Amino acid sequence: MLDIAFQAPWLYGTIALFVLIAGLLFASMKFLGRYIADQQMERVHPPNARKLSNEDFEALCCRTGLTRAEISRLYMSFMRITDGNSNENAEKIIQEVPYFQGPLQDRMVSALKLPEELDFVILASALSAFSEKAALDDKMRFLFRLYSSEASGTVSKQDLTKLLDDVLPEFPDEEERSTLIERAVEGTFEELCGSSEDQELGMEQFQMAATPLIGERCTIFF
Template structure:
């Protein structure tokens, strides 16, 4: 007497068995995809108030093109922005820089001037300013940002005091050695 497993893999039943496995795998895949989107939407809804404007697919694509950040990076940044601003579409740059976990450290107080942020910012301005941290950002943009970050005056040069004052401990730098 043969078992149902032997019967399922014999010639007349083999194609039906393969079809059942393929359909079951497809249903499982679609179910997991739907469940993942539902969980992501629920997480975003926690930080996003129901009456505020949500980012559409076109908004994501435009920000991806403008900033060089990936869709996942923009989604994480948007979630964090909405959490910090408590669902508001804009807030003061000082509050956002202080509360975003990305800027913790000794140079936090210089970030607003280095990123050239206005007093009130929205998500698009923040994402555009943070594009300098993208691996796809132009090297010139990154260098300009670093000089603005380390320069205590707005002269476009980095002095020895700027480096030692920022806690870098560089002693061989001569004043005015670097210029924008």
């Protein structure tokens, strides 16, 4: 029987059957994944929370580059934090979303250019910079704002010193830690600007340093 199945014209029928089965299996798994996600959202939705429709998901996927599953998980987090309300304070959202916990958490609101009050569409749109589909230029601009403490369009020595001070752990010898940070800052400016006397990094110099790591470091799978 197997010999017959793999001889023409049976061969074409066998291939078509396999393709049909694979297609049906893919469609079934996709439907099952959506059903499970919808059931999970049912369990975490506060009574007054609005549900996302298929049209909402499609629009957000197109707008942000995030997958349906990522949007679903973000929305569940948003509903939990806001207790089902459509708007919430940006600082509270960033503090309670687990992806941003760390020494640079306080910089996220300004780096993401979030308004004081935001809804889920604004949040998802801002977080699109972390999508693996996001343009490298968008990721670069976000990272540049994260490093800069001023609206001057530059990263100063003070900015870089403050950032390193925030992210480096404590040393037993505080003087050794300060010396290490100072040398790192001076070395960075000398390498990128040609002289450690320059006090600010523009986007061009910053891009030279950040480009090799920008895709990996600025991608989050929500």
